[in-house]
Amino acid sequence: MRERAVELWDVIRSSLSGASSTELAVGLGAAILALVLLALATRGLRRRWRVRRDRRRSRSRHEAAREREPPVAIGEEYTVGVQEFSHHHSGDRHAVAKVEGFVVFVTDVPGDVQPSDTIRVSILSFNRGRTSATATFVGRA
Structure with a gap:
């Protein structure tokens, strides 16, 4: 070598x-x-x-x-875990949660709610492509 x-x-x-x-x-x-x-x-x-x-x-x-059907229905209430918060372009604070992997943006969330808290929400509407939903805060779970 x-x-x-x-x-x-x-x-x-x-x-x-x-x-x-x-x-x-x-x-x-x-x-x-x-x-x-x-x-x-x-x-x-x-x-x-x-x-x-x-x-x-x-x-x-x-x-x-x-392509899949949303696992939530308008008017129904669900118990979800808050994953994070996002700020809407209007300046509002929205909680981001998921139901069976389906994204739900929650409005009117009190300021003392933190990520990983469990809350009750009511589904208000779907987005245009039905890939996410908007919900309103009902209460703590």
């Missing part, structure tokens, strides 16, 4: 022996630049592929949600 490495080194040295130091420096600089550009291109492509994969997953899950 060592003998092969020595032979390889001798071949490299003999092929470079006719080159000037300027030519070697230019060649080395070009090789380093090529490696840096390759690393940057690979990084950018991996990032782009990851974003595309995430978009595909999101789109397919959205399509699946549009």
